[in-house]
Amino acid sequence: MGVLEDRLPENILFTTVDKFLNWSKKSSLWYMLFATACCGIELMQTGASRYDLDRFGAVFRATPRQSDLMIVAGTITHKMADRVKKLYAQMPSPKYVIAMGSCANTGGPFYKDSYAVLKGVDRIIPVDVYVPGCPPKPEALIEGIMKLQERIMEKKTLVKK
Amino acid sequence: MTENSKGYFKKMLDAVKSVFTGLGVTIGYGVSPGREVTQQYPEVKREPYDRFRGKLFVDINICTGCTACARICPVDAIVLKTVRDENKKLRPVVFDIDNARCIYCGLCVEACPVDNCLYFRKEYEFSSYSKDELISHFGLGELPQPDKPAADRPSPDMPAQAGPAKDQPVQGKTDETRKEEGK
Amino acid sequence: MIELINNIIGNIHSSTPMIRWLVYVMVIVISSVIVLSFALLYEGFATYAERKVAGDIQARIGPNRVGPYGLLQFVADGVKLLLKEDIIPFYADKWLFIIAPYIVFTASFAAFVPLSYSDHVYVANMNVGVLYIIAVSSVVSMAILMGAWGSNNKWSLFGGMRAVAQIVSYEIPIILSLLAAIIIPSSLDMKDIILYQSGGLGIFRWIIFNNPFTLLAFFIYFTAAIAEVNRTPFDIPEAESELVAGYHTEYTGMRFAFFFMAEYGDMFIVSAIAATLFFGGWQIPFINGVAMPLWLRETLQVVVFLTKIFVLIYVMMWIRWTLPRLRVDQLMELCWKYLTPIAFFDLIGASVWVLLFNGKGVYDILSALFVH
Numbered sequence: 001m002g003v004l005e006d007r008l009p010e011n012i013l014f015t016t017v018d019k020f021l022n023w024s025k026k027s028s029l030w031y032m033l034f035a036t037a038c039c040g041i042e043l044m045q046t047g048a049s050r051y052d053l054d055r056f057g058a059v060f061r062a063t064p065r066q067s068d069l070m071i072v073a074g075t076i077t078h079k080m081a082d083r084v085k086k087l088y089a090q091m092p093s094p095k096y097v098i099a100m101g102s103c104a105n106t107g108g109p110f111y112k113d114s115y116a117v118l119k120g121v122d123r124i125i126p127v128d129v130y131v132p133g134c135p136p137k138p139e140a141l142i143e144g145i146m147k148l149q150e151r152i153m154e155k156k157t158l159v160k161k
Numbered sequence: 162m163t164e165n166s167k168g169y170f171k172k173m174l175d176a177v178k179s180v181f182t183g184l185g186v187t188i189g190y191g192v193s194p195g196r197e198v199t200q201q202y203p204e205v206k207r208e209p210y211d212r213f214r215g216k217l218f219v220d221i222n223i224c225t226g227c228t229a230c231a232r233i234c235p236v237d238a239i240v241l242k243t244v245r246d247e248n249k250k251l252r253p254v255v256f257d258i259d260n261a262r263c264i265y266c267g268l269c270v271e272a273c274p275v276d277n278c279l280y281f282r283k284e285y286e287f288s289s290y291s292k293d294e295l296i297s298h299f300g301l302g303e304l305p306q307p308d309k310p311a312a313d314r315p316s317p318d319m320p321a322q323a324g325p326a327k328d329q330p331v332q333g334k335t336d337e338t339r340k341e342e343g344k
Numbered sequence: 345m346i347e348l349i350n351n352i353i354g355n356i357h358s359s360t361p362m363i364r365w366l367v368y369v370m371v372i373v374i375s376s377v378i379v380l381s382f383a384l385l386y387e388g389f390a391t392y393a394e395r396k397v398a399g400d401i402q403a404r405i406g407p408n409r410v411g412p413y414g415l416l417q418f419v420a421d422g423v424k425l426l427l428k429e430d431i432i433p434f435y436a437d438k439w440l441f442i443i444a445p446y447i448v449f450t451a452s453f454a455a456f457v458p459l460s461y462s463d464h465v466y467v468a469n470m471n472v473g474v475l476y477i478i479a480v481s482s483v484v485s486m487a488i489l490m491g492a493w494g495s496n497n498k499w500s501l502f503g504g505m506r507a508v509a510q511i512v513s514y515e516i517p518i519i520l521s522l523l524a525a526i527i528i529p530s531s532l533d534m535k536d537i538i539l540y541q542s543g544g545l546g547i548f549r550w551i552i553f554n555n556p557f558t559l560l561a562f563f564i565y566f567t568a569a570i571a572e573v574n575r576t577p578f579d580i581p582e583a584e585s586e587l588v589a590g591y592h593t594e595y596t597g598m599r600f601a602f603f604f605m606a607e608y609g610d611m612f613i614v615s616a617i618a619a620t621l622f623f624g625g626w627q628i629p630f631i632n633g634v635a636m637p638l639w640l641r642e643t644l645q646v647v648v649f650l651t652k653i654f655v656l657i658y659v660m661m662w663i664r665w666t667l668p669r670l671r672v673d674q675l676m677e678l679c680w681k682y683l684t685p686i687a688f689f690d691l692i693g694a695s696v697w698v699l700l701f702n703g704k705g706v707y708d709i710l711s712a713l714f715v716h
Contacts, residue, residue, distance in 0.1 A: 025427065027409075027424075065600075112235065140285045
């Protein structure tokens with residue numbers, strides 16, 4: 001927010017404004033279509049008809065410039081890690097990352113012997129919520145997004161931290 | 162000219178007919194209420210199947226400490242340390258399962274020689290803000306030792322002295338984690 | 345609006361030109377504010393309605409958690425887009441990049457002006473209303489190309505070139521089919537066109553029922569208008585982002601929101617032209633002859649006009665969620681090989697009909713035969 005950030009005292013007016021801003025950020029989390037492997041299919045199913053992510057206001061955008069949530073779904077190889085870092089840098093702040101599935105958490109089944117897989121996406125970008133599973137059920141991913149929404153509501157933007 | 166324009170009117174009629182057929186199909190969904198198949202997640206939860214693989218759970222009181230599960234796990238998600246107690250039985254002192262690393266393959270469940278000791282539960286909603294919270298600690302914890310000088314501290318193979326009786330609750334950091342994991 | 349002001353403050357004619365100009369400028373500002381708020385409110389609800397309609401057709405529920413029934417969803421979207429960081433790429437052409445969304449939105453919003461919402465509610469009654477709207481909507485294609493070029497991104501440039509090709513090509517069937525409808529009331533003034541369609545129970549003198557040729561002209565116009573607005577199945581420029589990237593790839597936050605809202609504004613304009621020219625504008629069906637107080641009649645006319653527009657917008661959304669996207673060569677083939685020749689012959693047929701029957705429609709001829 002630039003000049004106004006982190007400056008105002010904590011009284012009822014500014015905390016309410018903060019709550020309103022946080023409510024708007026959490027009610028319209030636009031996620032980037034980033035699906036690499038099997039978790040990507042579960043991500044697409046979460047946006048489909050049976051478990052609908054659009055109820056929470058989350059639509060998918062294909063370009064990182066217009067999205068504020070990146071759900072890393074799938075195995076990240078070393079070749080892809082370069083691109084993941086670039087895409088993360090292209091997202092405008094405030095931005096959040098969810099690591100979905102075992103491969104994004106810790107490299108998954110390729111943990112011990114693979115020379116080409118990045119063992120966990122939090123080695124290159126900061127991750128907010130880890131959703132375990134291989135692949136996680138769509139309900140588990142929705143629960144992860146709800147946990148992210150809780151974390152967004154607690155953030156302080158205008159008020160001094 | 163004729164081969165490109167063959168079927169000019171036929172193509173047009175086909176296009177118009179198929180567009181109107183498609184529109185007729187979707188309007189049925191558009192105007193009639195109640196045709197959604199959405200299961201609204203936090204309010205409506207579907208019960209998973211019988212053989213669903215959720216979180217792993219260990220009944221630590223019947224675990225024999227054979228470490229078969231830790232040896233067969235393909236990603237080293239299980240950390241198991243055992244100690245022989247006064248009855249010469251192996252007690253699993255540290256039994257950590259890393260749920261972020263687990264790939265839910267089920268090899269450890271097959272390898273375990275005891276019935277109903279290590280099995281999958283139906284719980285699948287356990288995302289967290291950090292990877293440390295995703296590690297489940299099932300171990301029984303170190304046995305409380307009386308104050309001894311460093312030279313006489315028991316090694317893992319020697320029987321421990323002055324341990325508590327087997328049916329008394331074991332102190333240590335695993336008590337509260339066991340309460341919350343083992344429900 | 346100027347006549348309204350002249351009626352209200354008629355005696356100011358004799359006062360100094362300075363005061364008169366000051367009052368005119370104030371009136372212009374106030375009327376722009378009113379039309380702008382109407383346009384923005386409509387565009388906010390259009391985004392919500394699109395997601396709900398999409399959910400209904402795809403057998404799911406759209407947004408339903410944000411407010412009651414999800415009604416506050418567009419407020420949350422708008423505020424979130426305002427809070428985003430504003431990124432301008434380093435090698436981008438800075439002035440083109442910044443100005444493009446403003447021009448797109450201005451062009452789309454300036455076309456709200458000559459519409460006549462009811463008998464006495466209008467912003468400006470131009471006698472070249474239809475020509476003005478078509479001319480102003482063409483500025484959109486120029487602004488899209490500005491945005492695409494200024495992004496310094498090869499996919500944006502592809503999207504922008506395809507957008508310009510599409511919009512410029514589909515202007516021709518639009519104008520030809522509108523001509524087939526305009527030769528009947530013989531006027532470009534929106535209000536005169538609507539007044540021509542009065543009588544006949546408020547339905548049977550609609551220009552779409554005038555002529556089998558105008559019926560065909562409506563379908564040509566509607567297809568070409570969907571392509572003009574870049575909606576599926578013709579949305580190669582913008583939802584190419586689902587394939588590669590579109591012309592608004594590099595825009596973040598509120599700049600992207602301008603492009604987004606301009607699309608819904610264009611949908612409103614195109615539906616308004618269709619409702620005015622083909623469906624009778626604000627003529628109330630069935631109860632047009634009943635005597636009622638002036639405020640009730642005006643309100644009903646505005647409601648009828650907006651209802652016709654919203655029905656046409658619902659049809660556009662219905663088509664979007666039914667049909668798959670056309671490839672760019674199929675799109676061009678549709679325009680140049682199918683729509684344009686048919687629109688030419690349609691115009692010739694409509695002109696011949698007007699010549700033979702002296703401008704009377706089917707309803708007029710039948711009622712002259714059967715009801716003396």
